[in-house]
Amino acid sequence: xxxxxxxxxxxxxxxxxxxxxxxxxxxxxxxxxxxxxxxxxxxxxxxxxxxxxxxxxxxxxxxxxxxxxxxxxxxxxxxxxxxxxxxxxxxxxxxxxxxxxxxxxxxxxxxxxxxxxxxxxxxxxxxxxxxxxxxxxxxxxxxxxxxxxxxxxxxxxxxxxxxxxxxxxxxxxxxxxxxxxxxxxxxxxxxxxxxxxxxxxxxxxxxxxxxxxxxxxxxxxxxxxxxxxxxxxxxxxxxxxxxxxxxxxxxxxxxxxxxxxxxxxxxxxxxxxxxxxxxxxxxxxxxxxxxxxxxxxxxxxxxxxxxxxxxxxxxxxxxxxxxxxxxxxxxxxxxxxxxxxxxxxxxxxxxxxxxxxxxxxxxxxxxxxxxxxxxxxxxxxxxxxxxxxxxxxxxxxxxxxxxxxxxxxxxxxxxxxxxxxxx
Amino acid sequence: xxxxxxxxxxxxxxxxxxxxxxxxxxxxxxxxxxxxxxxxxxxxxxxxxxxxxxxxxxxxxxxxxxxxxxxxxxxxxxxxxxxxxxxxxxxxxxxxxxxxxxxxxxxxxxxxxxxxxxxxxxxxxxxxxxxxxxxxxxxxxxxxxxxxxxxxxxxxxxxxxxxxxxxxxxxxxxxxxxxxxxxxxxxxxxxxxxxxxxxxxxxxxxxxxxxxxxxxxxxxxxxxxxxxxxxxxxxxxxxxxxxxxxxxxxxxxxxxxxxxxxxxxxxxxxxxxxxxxxxxxxxxxxxxxxxxxxxxxxxxxxxxxxxxxxxxxxxxxxxxxxxxxxxxxxxxxxxxxxxxxxxxxxxxxxxxxxxxxxxxxxxxxxxxxxxxxxxxxxxxxxxxxxxxxxxxxxxxxxxxxxxxxxxxxxxxxxxxxxxxxxx
Numbered sequence: 001x002x003x004x005x006x007x008x009x010x011x012x013x014x015x016x017x018x019x020x021x022x023x024x025x026x027x028x029x030x031x032x033x034x035x036x037x038x039x040x041x042x043x044x045x046x047x048x049x050x051x052x053x054x055x056x057x058x059x060x061x062x063x064x065x066x067x068x069x070x071x072x073x074x075x076x077x078x079x080x081x082x083x084x085x086x087x088x089x090x091x092x093x094x095x096x097x098x099x100x101x102x103x104x105x106x107x108x109x110x111x112x113x114x115x116x117x118x119x120x121x122x123x124x125x126x127x128x129x130x131x132x133x134x135x136x137x138x139x140x141x142x143x144x145x146x147x148x149x150x151x152x153x154x155x156x157x158x159x160x161x162x163x164x165x166x167x168x169x170x171x172x173x174x175x176x177x178x179x180x181x182x183x184x185x186x187x188x189x190x191x192x193x194x195x196x197x198x199x200x201x202x203x204x205x206x207x208x209x210x211x212x213x214x215x216x217x218x219x220x221x222x223x224x225x226x227x228x229x230x231x232x233x234x235x236x237x238x239x240x241x242x243x244x245x246x247x248x249x250x251x252x253x254x255x256x257x258x259x260x261x262x263x264x265x266x267x268x269x270x271x272x273x274x275x276x277x278x279x280x281x282x283x284x285x286x287x288x289x290x291x292x293x294x295x296x297x298x299x300x301x302x303x304x305x306x307x308x309x310x311x312x313x314x315x316x317x318x319x320x321x322x323x324x325x326x327x328x329x330x331x332x333x334x335x336x337x338x339x340x341x342x343x344x345x346x347x348x349x350x351x352x353x354x355x356x357x358x359x360x361x362x363x364x365x366x367x368x369x370x371x372x373x374x375x376x377x378x379x380x381x382x383x384x385x386x387x388x389x390x391x392x393x394x395x396x397x398x399x400x401x402x403x404x405x406x407x408x409x410x411x412x413x414x415x416x417x418x419x420x421x422x423x
Numbered sequence: 424x425x426x427x428x429x430x431x432x433x434x435x436x437x438x439x440x441x442x443x444x445x446x447x448x449x450x451x452x453x454x455x456x457x458x459x460x461x462x463x464x465x466x467x468x469x470x471x472x473x474x475x476x477x478x479x480x481x482x483x484x485x486x487x488x489x490x491x492x493x494x495x496x497x498x499x500x501x502x503x504x505x506x507x508x509x510x511x512x513x514x515x516x517x518x519x520x521x522x523x524x525x526x527x528x529x530x531x532x533x534x535x536x537x538x539x540x541x542x543x544x545x546x547x548x549x550x551x552x553x554x555x556x557x558x559x560x561x562x563x564x565x566x567x568x569x570x571x572x573x574x575x576x577x578x579x580x581x582x583x584x585x586x587x588x589x590x591x592x593x594x595x596x597x598x599x600x601x602x603x604x605x606x607x608x609x610x611x612x613x614x615x616x617x618x619x620x621x622x623x624x625x626x627x628x629x630x631x632x633x634x635x636x637x638x639x640x641x642x643x644x645x646x647x648x649x650x651x652x653x654x655x656x657x658x659x660x661x662x663x664x665x666x667x668x669x670x671x672x673x674x675x676x677x678x679x680x681x682x683x684x685x686x687x688x689x690x691x692x693x694x695x696x697x698x699x700x701x702x703x704x705x706x707x708x709x710x711x712x713x714x715x716x717x718x719x720x721x722x723x724x725x726x727x728x729x730x731x732x733x734x735x736x737x738x739x740x741x742x743x744x745x746x747x748x749x750x751x752x753x754x755x756x757x758x759x760x761x762x763x764x765x766x767x768x769x770x771x772x773x774x775x776x777x778x779x780x781x782x783x784x785x786x787x788x789x790x791x792x793x794x795x796x797x798x799x800x801x802x803x804x805x806x807x808x809x810x811x812x813x814x815x816x817x818x819x820x821x822x823x824x825x826x827x828x829x830x831x832x833x834x835x836x837x838x839x840x841x842x843x844x845x846x
Contacts (some may be wrong), residue, residue, distance in 0.1 A: 329841035
């Protein structure tokens with residue numbers, strides 16, 4: 001134990017991998033993947049992916065809290081609710097959300113599980129399905145079914161990166177992250193992929209954004225700790241990002257831990273805190289990639305709200321600011337229009353004393369005691385806003401409540417993308 | 424009394440007046456107005472207006488519930504809170520909101536009241552001030568002060584319409600409405616003007632958008648009833664419109680009733696209900712004009728939510744849908760993307776059974792029992808959405824709760840306007 005306390009985790013953080021960049025997936029044992037073009041919505045585009053673990057993997061999951069849940073979400077909640085704690089595979093498609101498709105939609109998910117399981121020679125409760133895409137259309141089961149044999153036949157370690165590509169919709173870049181972990185010589189890793197660009201205002205809870213994320217690790221974990229660790233990581237990352245604030249019917253994060261690294265099981269009593277931190281960093285990394293690739297986004301803004309009466313108050317204020325169309329268009333215009341930010345905070349429905357508000361963009365104090373600090377500061381702030389990424393800090397001067405949110409700007413391109421999405 | 428019951432109110436509704444159109448302001452006795460170009464923000468643009476009543480007028484008021492309130496709002500709340508129930512005049516400027524301007528901002532409002540009152544030869548508590556425009560800049564008091572003598576000297580009945588022009592900011596059209604009332608031969612009328620195009624998500628309460636509206640009537644009214652009647656009218660009109668959902672620091676509705684029609688005072692016991700109805704129609708008329716002229720708006724959509732478990736639930740769902748960027752961009756794209764509407768409803772945080780949801784655009788049922796009714800319906804819906812104005816009805820199938828909201832689309836032009844507002 002002492003040895004572990006002295007040098008518990010050696011984490012070699014690698015840069016997020018992007019398309020065309022290599023990363024050491026082989027260091028995570030026992031996972032493979034593949035993706036094919038099944039013509040779900042478009043021709044000649046990867047849209048069907050499979051992630052597979054050689055051995056049963058402990059699964060943790062969070063799903064959208066939207067009351068209108070897609071069929072694959074309902075199906076997965078049902079399976080996990082029935083006591084399933086280990087799975088072998090995740091089947092995922094883009095191009096069709098299988099949401100608002102009623103009983104038929106649910107039957108289709110079960111059929112996909114059965115077909116995939118038969119081909120993989122696993123149980124039909126060893127696989128979960130995720131979908132993203134247009135709401136209200138039935139899945140083209142025939143085309144998906146026809147693609148499954150080739151999907152399974154082509155499984156490989158390198159193929160995992162193809163899945164990260166297959167889940168994209170309006171995304172312009174692939175989103176992956178990787179952390180290598182050395183536990184006293186036991187080499188292991190956590191890999192994550194995510195998609196999400198629009199309908200991003202995730203609000204996920206325990207088995208209960210459309211952002212999808214899949215996390216794979218060969219760590220051995222305690223199942224209860226793994227679920228709690230994922231919930232904590234989602235809470236501080238995906239649940240604190242806003243592109244448009246529209247919580248999706250399909251948001252899903254699934255995390256598989258197959259134990260093949262052979263370590264002592266991670267849990268509250270064994271390195272739980274350290275690995276939670278790494279997992280949260282990984283999900284935050286993916287969350288930031290989602291915001292940076294938000295539909296039409298030209299800016300990624302980190303908003304820190306501090307000095308609120310409670311963290312809940314801080315969250316409410318941060319969310320309202322991050323969703324405000326006037327604030328987001330000002331970001332797009334590189335206009336340090338702090339009045340809009342204060343006005344947004346003021347309508348958050350929480351206690352607030354305007355005369356205690358302080359606002360900084362980067363290191364530039366734009367507002368002090370609720371009033372602007374002058375044109376020089378605005379000029380400096382405008383320069384900061386020319387960058388792709390910048391920080392905002394709103395201090396409310398009332399207490400210790402704080403939170404960090406990520407948001408993007410609202411651009412002309414966002415409107416173009418979404419006025420055209422289905423046509 | 425019987426006579427009144429038989430034929431209580433003859434209302435001759437006239438079409439909303441637009442720029443260049445005449446209307447019978449003379450039928451409302453005792454009011455005059457004027458507006459001048461005071462170079463508050465731009466040169467050669469009407470930006471300072473004055474409304475004046477020959478006799479003391481009973482005043483009713485609602486103000487923004489935003490915790491960050493502009494100086495003129497704070498000043499007016501203070502005055503009305505001190506017991507002021509009658510005023511003679513309203514001074515209003517555009518181009519500068521006098522918000523987030525601290526103690527100096529408040530002093531400036533008081534100075535403006537005193538200067539105007541002295542010139543008008545009334546008490547400085549007989550006048551209220553309203554402002555709209557950029558947040559965080561001090562009013563150019565010297566230029567406004569210099570303009571006041573000319574403003575007062577030019578007061579006339581026709582000048583009232585000039586005030587309706589002076590209050591505009593990003594608005595593209597003047598917004599006025601008029602109702603003529605005959606009470607057993609006593610001829611009277613209610614006239615309203617409004618401004619508002621962006622930062623529109625009004626949430627106003629009793630003396631406690633930036634939208635501004637001023638209502639003038641020569642009816643004699645019971646003061647308590649007048650305030651309640653205005654609150655009711657604001658609740659069902661201005662508080663149920665969304666352009667961008669950004670509640671302003673300056674939203675203000677002021678209603679002056681100078682009693683010069685000489686009728687028996689209107690109150691609960693005397694025609695209150697009838698006049699409330701007329702007042703609500705008038706404010707709804709103005710509210711619709713605001714939404715139709717929303718920044719960049721190409722569509723005005725009336726959303727009826729029915730069948731909710733309560734009116735409060737209905738309101739929550741309606742507001743979320745009306746503020747959803749994805750729903751609003753679909754309106755702009757004339758895309759009957761009902762999945763986005765259902766997804767928005769699902770994140771409203773209220774009880775909802777997806778399988779009971781029914782959605783109509785105009786008379787076309789797009790969704791039944793939570794599922795799409797097919798491509799033919801979508802094709803018909805798309806045609807309906809080509810119109811400037813159309814209706815949506817979402818029935819939740821759970822109870823009797825209902826509400827009507829008005830919203831507009833989110834267009835490329837909205838983003839352009841707001842990315843450029845200050846520069």
